[in-house]
Amino acid sequence: MAIIDPIEVGLAAGWQHVDAGFLDKDKHFDADVVIVGTGAGGGTAAEILSQAGLKVLMIEAGGLKSSRHFDMEERTAYPNLYQQAAAMKTADKGIGIFQGRTVGGSTTINWTTSIRTPAPTLDFWQQQRSVSGLTTSSLQPWFEMMEQRLNIHQWDYQPNKNNAVLRDGCKKLGWQHTVIKRNVKGCWNTGYCGMGCPVNAKQSMLVTTIPSALNAGAVLVSRAKVTDIAHRQDNVTSLSAIAQNEFGQPTGVKLTFSARHYVLSAGAIHTPTLLMRAKTPDPHLLLGQTFLHPTLLSGAIFDEQVNGHSGAPQSIYSDEFVWSDGAAGALGYKLESAPVHPILIASKTIGFGESHAQLMAQFNHLQVIIALVRDGFNQDSPGGRIRLTDNSFALDYPLNDAFWQVAKRAFKSMAQLQFAAGAKQVLSMSDGQSMVSSLTQAEHAIDNMEIGLLKTIVASAHVMGGCPMGEDKTQAMIGSNGQSHYLENLSVFDGSMFPTSLGANPQLSIYAIVAKNATALAKKLIR
Amino acid sequence: MNRRTFITGAFVSTAALAVGVNLSTSFTRQEHVQSSHRMLFATLIPIFLDGALPDVATHKEQAINRTLNTIEATINVLPQEQREEITLLLNMLESRFSLLLITGSLTPLILRQPFELIDMLESWRQHFITLLNTAYLGLREVIMASYYASPEHWGRLQYVKPTFVVGDN
Structure with missing residues (x-):
């Protein structure tokens, strides 16, 4: 059409x-x-x-790109529509940052x-x-x-399986969750929002x-x-x-x-x-004190197909852990889902060779939850700092102990939610981790994980x-x-x-x- | 398999230390890189993508060539500072003196056995020196992203984009 x-x-x-x-x-x-x-x-x-x-x-x-350019391929979208071809990172390479660079x-x-x-x-x-x-x-x-x-309205269609896991897990655990409002009109529910809407529904x-x-x-x-x-x-x-x-x-x-x-x-x-x-x-x-909602990822394998690339990318979120200790209290995190597309998943997962190939072979059974850590509300979370370089800028954003502590809690919450929703296996995206088959195993693995800079996958799509x-x-x-x-x-x-x-x-x-x-x-x- | 069969064209100068993405084939090449960098990637691609590349030799060769071309395109769109970082990394990996320092061996990477390369990458992955972690992650990201950028490589994923929208692309 x-x-x-x-x-x-x-x-x-x-x-x-x-x-x-x-x-x-x-x-x-x-x-x-x-x-x-x-x-x-x-x-x-x-x-x-x-x-x-x-x-x-x-x-x-x-550039001025529009729907006729939006071909639903990451290889086109990232260089054409994202800052630094979607390769932007903090100075120490610890956080990958996604930000638009297009009209x-x-x-x-x-x-x-x-x-x-x-x-x-x-x-x-x-x-x-x-x-x-x-x-x-x-x-x-x-x-x-x-x-x-x-045209921002609650998404009244059924969430895709990737988001249904978040909803179902929250329901089973009694956690707060909300149906997301989306700025769409006549959405075709394809799932390619991140590559520019090909049908101008967004x-x-x-x-x-x-x-x-x-x-x-x-x-x-x-x-x-x-x-x-x-x-x-x-x-x-x-x-x-x-x-x-x-x-x-x-x-x-x-x-x-x-x-x-x-x-x-x-x-x-x-x-x-x-x-x-x-x-x-x-x-x-x-000037330059920057906040990122630094974000952790947890993957889960389900027996049934998830097809995380298809359907509205985000339709459910949970604020169960965002404000538990008040705004100025301990760091909290928001739970959302993330769409599953080949480059995004291949580069934001861990390992190489056979183990990585096996994970990718389960692509359509992979479900992804993300935990966005709110930053900037207390001294434990001062955010980052932009500095000028000769031709550009660098963003220093040290990930400190307070962050790694909340990251471990977030990994546990995500695993708990995914198992509650019926996951067969769960993988916390931090180097050295393997697929685990129960919450007990997950908690043990997370307690003993070698968490830290360049080991743990951290991303951001919210620069503030x-x-x-x-x-x-x-x-x-x-x-x-x-x-x-x-x-x-x-x-x-x-x-x-x-x-x-x-x-x-x-x-x-x-x-x-x-x-x-x-x-x-x-x-x-x-x- | 002869790694040199993958050196099929002019090559751009670097690989992305911080990349995750690729460029449409409609983009024109802007600069050309030493063919040695293409050889280096041709050596590392089968290691990073073991189990993902096609089993049939000719298909495998085509897949590696496509990935090399995509790496080339990727590097072209990176900001200057990132391109300089990658150039530095690749030059280090091609300098015998640097190789001795970071891998303990003078043998060029393209002459090493797959198990030696796996050991080297695992060592960088686990190393306490950040530079080596970064080198591993940079190579991993550019190779993984460049391979999975191509629709020809999505067969094992059973991933296809919708075909009901007609556009210029």
Whole structure:
């Protein structure tokens, strides 16, 4: 069945899109508002600001790819749509990081899980991080607005087997679990969300707010990497960027941008990196403190087929262990499922040769649970720190004893859940571990496991923090409204604003908070 | 099997120390790498993928060649710093002096027996020196990911992507 590609249709209708990779000479752009990045924050802001009548220009380092490019193959998706071809890691290689790098940002390649900011997180920010005006009740209309805008509803279909295991295990054990809300419309339930939705059912920024902004006259400049922020006294004066080719390498063409107001929505790594490289004021050295929800994996083999590649990738989660000891207490973890595709599984499992081949041969019987550890809420979990390198950045994220302790607890919980749901064998993804056939064996193996850096598989798909919000300048770079504390015409609208991790998948939190803050900014700019 | 039969074309310069992914065949090669690196990977692929590669010799050779091509493409899309890391690793694995330091033997990897290579990889995997752990993981990830990137290699997985969507690809 042929799918209509809304991006092709829009471009044919005259959208203003400049692919910087094809420019052959330097170029300057002017706008009322320039937005750097087109992910959850940039896309949301672009729609709101352009519909308020402002001349908006969006800059995206990645390319403009759309459903006709989304061929449901990892080998195409990772280099085309992910930061560093999905090979991004922390400096010590201990954590693999998945983040989008395409028009629509991570919303183009995420698994559609949409969860409101947990109340304990909002309370903690208000009490400990000087955040103001962002409470469950004050955000409710913004959550409702964005849920309606992006068709976010509870997934009412049967979960696939990969998620049914999570639900069934929780039911048997009496653990909390929730049916996930997803931002989809007319979903075909194929399971390839992580490679870009081939049927435009996922209500990502790519097919919702960005087309809306372009229809309202906004300009999109793709394959342009912003490299510098010029600033004088208390104002940004211009941005500089370089054009990039298909491989992300500079073409030699330089771009400059001027605007009344500038919005950084480049994500929780690149927004702080950009501010650091531009030497913007940071008297309390707050830029770059990053949170990842570092995530553990547990695989299980079932007698029946699981087909973890097929169907909505995530439709159930459990918060049984997230807040057990309160927000500032012992580290907690959220349980979710992860889709099973060949490269993802081959590279995020353990061993080589015959043992690995045997695991892969059971591919369609493999079920995967992940445990996402919430970080940033106490001294045991300070998160990571971005630093500049000659040409780029590095993220130092030491995995400390507190993390490894919670990792062992998480492995036990995941094994308990998988056996409760009927697993025949369970494998904790940490080098040296073997398949075990009972919970008793699993607990013994986990107690004695040689857990640690480069032994234990740790991944992240949620990069947060780096430019924290709050009213106290000793704790925050931007106000709770996203406005920079130091540069009057600069706002930060992306996941870098979070003062801690969320304890939940981030996209809906970004949508709602940015919708609130961008609406206030629009009112201010059109006065 | 003659490992040199796998050296079928121009080769890119490095392998990913931190990789997990591959590039569409529609991408053009941007740079070429020493053929010695291709030989090195051709030596290691049968070790990492023992039990996964096809049993029939010609199919096995084709699978290894496809994997080598994918490794080449993978490296092309990595950021400069990662490419430099991989180049460093591969150069170390091809330098007799470095090999002596990290494996205790001057014998080039391409001349070693499979059991010797397995022992070497197991030693790196368990080693207390982080650099060796990283070398093992880097080679493992790029080889595993590059092999399983190809639909031709999904037969044993019984994994196929849906065919009901018609697009350009």
